[in-house]
Amino acid sequence: MAHVDVLVAGAGPVGLTAALELRRQGVTCRVVDRLPARLPYARAVGVQPRTLELWDRAGVVRDALDAAVPLRGQIACVNGADPVRMELVLPPEVPYGFAALPQNETERILDEHLRRHGTRVERGTELVSFSQDEGGVWSRLVLPSGDGEEVRSRFLVGCDGAHSAVRKGLGLAFEGGALPEEYMLADVEVDWDMPPGYGVRVLAHDAGGAEDVLVGIPLPGRSRYRLSMAAAPELRTRPGRDAGAVVHGLGGGAAPGLHHVQAVLDRLAPGPATATRLRWSSVFRISHRIVDRYGSGRVFVAGDAAHIHPPTGAQGMNTGIQDAVNLAWKLALAVSGTAHPGLLDSYDAERRPVGAEVVGRTVRHAAGGGVQSDPEDPARLLLREAQLLVGYRGSPVTGAPEETAGPRSGDRAPDCGGLARAIAAFPVRLFDLLRDAADHVLLLYAPTTTALADFAEAVAAVRRATRGGAGVRAVTAGPRPPGGTPAFPVWADAAGEFRRVYAVRAPTGFLIRPDGYVGLRFGPDGTERCEEYFARILRP
Numbered sequence: 001m002a003h004v005d006v007l008v009a010g011a012g013p014v015g016l017t018a019a020l021e022l023r024r025q026g027v028t029c030r031v032v033d034r035l036p037a038r039l040p041y042a043r044a045v046g047v048q049p050r051t052l053e054l055w056d057r058a059g060v061v062r063d064a065l066d067a068a069v070p071l072r073g074q075i076a077c078v079n080g081a082d083p084v085r086m087e088l089v090l091p092p093e094v095p096y097g098f099a100a101l102p103q104n105e106t107e108r109i110l111d112e113h114l115r116r117h118g119t120r121v122e123r124g125t126e127l128v129s130f131s132q133d134e135g136g137v138w139s140r141l142v143l144p145s146g147d148g149e150e151v152r153s154r155f156l157v158g159c160d161g162a163h164s165a166v167r168k169g170l171g172l173a174f175e176g177g178a179l180p181e182e183y184m185l186a187d188v189e190v191d192w193d194m195p196p197g198y199g200v201r202v203l204a205h206d207a208g209g210a211e212d213v214l215v216g217i218p219l220p221g222r223s224r225y226r227l228s229m230a231a232a233p234e235l236r237t238r239p240g241r242d243a244g245a246v247v248h249g250l251g252g253g254a255a256p257g258l259h260h261v262q263a264v265l266d267r268l269a270p271g272p273a274t275a276t277r278l279r280w281s282s283v284f285r286i287s288h289r290i291v292d293r294y295g296s297g298r299v300f301v302a303g304d305a306a307h308i309h310p311p312t313g314a315q316g317m318n319t320g321i322q323d324a325v326n327l328a329w330k331l332a333l334a335v336s337g338t339a340h341p342g343l344l345d346s347y348d349a350e351r352r353p354v355g356a357e358v359v360g361r362t363v364r365h366a367a368g369g370g371v372q373s374d375p376e377d378p379a380r381l382l383l384r385e386a387q388l389l390v391g392y393r394g395s396p397v398t399g400a401p402e403e404t405a406g407p408r409s410g411d412r413a414p415d416c417g418g419l420a421r422a423i424a425a426f427p428v429r430l431f432d433l434l435r436d437a438a439d440h441v442l443l444l445y446a447p448t449t450t451a452l453a454d455f456a457e458a459v460a461a462v463r464r465a466t467r468g469g470a471g472v473r474a475v476t477a478g479p480r481p482p483g484g485t486p487a488f489p490v491w492a493d494a495a496g497e498f499r500r501v502y503a504v505r506a507p508t509g510f511l512i513r514p515d516g517y518v519g520l521r522f523g524p525d526g527t528e529r530c531e532e533y534f535a536r537i538l539r540p
Contacts, residue, residue: 002030002149002150002151002152003151003152003153004028004029004030004151004152004153004154005022005027005028005029005153005154005155005335006018006019006022006027006028006029006030006153006154006155006156006157006331006335007029007030007032007127007137007139007151007153007155007156007157008022008029008030008031008032008157008159009032009033009127009156009157009158009159009160009164009165009166010031010032010033010158010159010160010161010164010303010305011031011032011033011035011038011107011111011121011123011159012033012103012107012159012161012303012304012317013044013103013106013107013110013303013317013320013321014159014302014303014304014317014320014321014323014324015031015033015157015159015160015302015303015324016031016107016110016111016114016121017110017320017321017324017325017328018157018159018302018324018327018328019031019114019119020058020060020110020113020114020117021058021324021325021328021329021332022328022331022332023114023117023118023119024058024117024436024438025328025329025332025438025514026332026438027328027331027332027335029119030119030122030151030153031114031119031120031121031122032121032122032125032126032127032141033121033122033123033124033125034124034125034126034127034160035123035124036123036124036144037123038104038107038108038111038123039103039104040104040280041102041103041104041187041280041282042102042103042104042187042219042226042279042280043102043103043185044103044106044311044314044316044317045100045101045102045103045217045219045226045314046071046098046099046100046217046313046314046317046318047064047068047098047099047100047101047106047314047318048098048314048315048318048385048386048387049090049094049095049096049097049098049386049387049388050318050322050386050387050388050390050412051317051318051321051322051387052064052065052095052096052099053095053096053415053431053516054321054322054325054515054516056095056096056431056435057431057434057435057436057437057516058113059113059435059436060109060110060113061096063109063112063113064099064101064106064109065099067101067105067109067220068099068100068101068105068220069099069100069101069197069218069219069220070097070098070099070100070197071088071097071098071099071100071197071198071199071217071218072087072088072097072098072195072196072197072198073085073086073087073088073197073198073199074086074088074198074199074200074201075194075195075198075199075200075201075270076200076201076202076203077201077202077203077270078202078203078204079203079204079205080204083270085198088382089382090382090383090386090388093414093415093416093417093497093501094386094388094414094415095415095429095431098386100217100218100219100220100226101220102187102219102220102226103317105220106317123144124143124144125141125142125143125144126141126142126165127139127140127141127160127165127166128140128141128142128165129165129169130156130166130169130299132156132297132298132299136152136153136154136155136298137152137153137154137155137156137298137299138150138151138152139151139152139153139156154298154334154335155298155299155300155331155334155335156298156299156300157299157300157301157302157324157327157331158170158299158300158301158302158305159301159302159303159305159320159324160305161303161304161305162287162304162305162308164301164304164305166299166301166305167291167301167305167306169299170293170295170296170299170301172291172292172293172296172301173291173292174289174290174291175289175290175292176287176288176289176290176308176359177287177288177289178285178286178287178288179285179286179287179288179310179366181211181230181231181286182230182231182235182236182237182283182284182285183213183228183229183230183231183283183284183285183286184227184228184229184230184231184232184235184256184260184261184264184281184282184283184284185226185227185228185256185280185281185282185283185284186226186227186229186256186260186261186275186278186280186281187219187224187225187226187227187278187279187280187281188224188225188227188258188261188275188276188277188278188279188281189221189222189223189224189225189275189276189277190216190223190225190227190265190273190274190275190276191223191273191274191275191276192265192269192271192272192273192274193271193272194216194270194271196218197218198218199215199216199217199218200214200215200216200225200269200270201213201214201215201216202214202215202268202269202270204267204268211230212230212264212267212268213228213229213230213268214227214228214229214264214265214268214269215227215228215229216228217314227261227264227275228284228311229260229261229264229268230264231256231283231284232256232260232263234254235254235256235260235283236283237283254283255281255282255283256281256282256283257278257281258275258276258278260281261275261278261281262274262275286308286309286310286311286366287308287309288308288309288310288359288362288363289307289308289309289359290306290307290308290352290355290356290359291305291306291307291352293348293352294306294323294347294348294351294352294355295344295347295348300327300344300347302320302323302324302327302351303316303317303319303320303321303323303324304316304320306320306323306351306352306355307319307320307355307356307358307359308359309358309359309362309363310362310363310365310366311362312362312365312366313361313362313365313385315358315361315362315385315387316358318387319354319355319358319387322351322354322387322390322515323351323355325515326347326350326351326515327347327351329438329513329514329515330343330344330346330347331344332438332514333537333538337539338467338538338539339537339538339539340397340535340536340537340538340539341539342396342397342536343397343536343537345396346395346396346397349395349396350392350395350397354390361384388412389412390412391410391411391412391517392410392517393408393409393410393411394410395410396536397519397536397537398410398517398518398519398520398533399519399520399521399522399529399532399533402521404503404521405503406501406502406503406504407502407503407510407518407521408518408521409518409519409520409521410517410518410519411517411518412516412517412518413430413434413443413510413512413516413517413518414430414501414502415429415430415431415501416429416430416497416498416500416501416502417429417430417495417497418493418494418495418496418497418498419432419433419475419491419492419493419494419495419497419498420479420480420491420492420494421489421490421491421492427494427495428491430475430498433473433489433491434473434512434516437471437512437514438514439466439469439470439471439514440462440466440469440470440471440511440512440513440514440519441470441471441472441473441511441512442458442459442462442470442471442472442473442509442510442511442512443473443474443475443509443510443511443512444459444472444473444474444475444507444508444509444510445474445475445476445493445498445499445502445504445507445508445509445510446474446476446477446507447476447477447505447506447507448476448477448478449476449490451476451507452474452476452490452507454507454524455507455509455524457527458509458522458524458526458527458530459472459487459488461527461530461531462511462530462534465530465531465534465535465538466534466538470511472487472488472489473488473489473491474488474489474490474491475490475491475492475493475498476490476491476492476493477492477493477496477499478492478493478494479492479494480492480494506523507523507524508521508522508523509521509522509523509524509526509530511530511533519533519537520533
């Protein structure tokens with residue numbers, strides 16, 4: 001009988017992320033997937049800036065950038081009107097823009113990084129049942145040979161998609177509905193007069209109100225696009241299903257041909273367009289659902305196993321990746337025996353509201369003409385679509401949000417540049433200082449290096465609480481880094497970016513969680529607040 005800390009069911013981007021984050025933190029895990037090989041399809045293709053930030057922290061982003069193409073904006077056209085160009089421009093302190101990367105490439109990159117940590121995906125291996133007790137989870141696997149295997153794990157994470165066996169085994173409700181429309185997906189080359197790096201969205205309504213749609217996302221390769229279109233009548237399946245069945249994802253039946261794609265381009269493309277080199281196509285159906293809980297006991301769900309929704313805005317895979325990162329650091333503490341008994345409950349408390357918001361927003365966008373139809377301020381809407389506004393204010397494990405400008409407890413810890421250090425002749429970014437951190441990082445700011453001494457008691461409290469595991473970084477005002485040998489690394493805020501982005505003038509401390517969120521913001525007199533924070537995270 002095999003024993004492992006965590007068993008991960010599903011080797012899509014979410015399952016691979018969960019496993020990679022666990023392995024980075026020293027947790028043993030197995031990853032099983034019922035498919036015998038990775039699917040060679042460009043399904044989820046949009047990579048949000050927040051995902052790239054998380055991949056930066058995990059050491060993955062360079063390979064992702066090498067394989068991806070930038071998404072610079074979108075060209076939209078409604079009912080034959082002149083096309084409108086929307087630019088995807090983010091604030092300068094955001095280190096990454098929007099990108100397109102076929103899902104099979106995302107899986108390849110994550111799989112390669114997971115292998116570097118000594119873990120390989122066990123393909124053709126299916127989780128068929130499980131049970132749990134106070135000490136762990138018993139799982140029944142069916143191997144490629146057809147033989148069965150019993151696995152004992154401390155925890156089980158279901159990243160096994162919309163038809164999740166883990167979700168069904170937990171008996172979780174999966175409430176929602178299904179969109180009546182069916183769509184075609186096609187991975188093709190399109191010869192047309194569209195600027196590189198821009199998506200295309202065309203809507204047309206007939207006199208009866210019926211909607212015709214064409215959405216194109218550029219992919220790596222010459223004139224390559226992933227096109228989404230209303231399904232041709234002869235391809236619409238609409239098979240009978242039980243009322244409670246989940247209808248979502250790639251369908252069976254006849255796949256669209258190049259002539260189906262060309263017919264849509266002839267009707268809707270904002271100019272002459274010719275499709276060639278069809279790599280792959282399918283009919284696609286959409287549901288919108290979310291579970292009533294993200295886990296029970298020692299078993300959890302993430303990604304499509306927990307929430308499914310329209311693909312508008314490329315939110316699904318990216319939301320699932322954030323699920324996995326949020327859960328992994330908490331599981332790592334639980335495996336080590338240092339987690340507070342209530343820490344794992346915060347996974348549902350933090351992530352289910354995010355999933356519910358994404359489901360609701362994407363359904364509104366799908367019904368209302370796309371992201372550009374949203375009435376929210378365009379700059380803020382873009383930050384939301386980039387998933388840079390996701391936060392956990394009010395979470396049971398973060399500090400109470402402070403009444404202050406800049407990031408508060410529960411907010412994403414933003415990046416900034418212009419940090420200088422003695423000896424190095426080049427500036428660095430804040431994210432460079434946080435990269436590879438698997439534990440909390442205590443980030444301190446003070447106008448002078450002398451003022452950093454005011455944090456001595458808080459630093460000691462954090463180190464006691466984390467058994468010395470929390471790293472300490474400090475930033476001071478001024479054009480030059482301090483001399484001497486400080487008790488912890490200190491950088492100068494030479495460009496003033498840290499003071500601007502974090503809205504600090506007086507000495508301020510930030511406890512940065514392993515998932516890159518501010519767990520607590522405090523002043524030099526915040527020793528007690530630090531102790532209270534870790535009392536919610538760690539076992540005494």
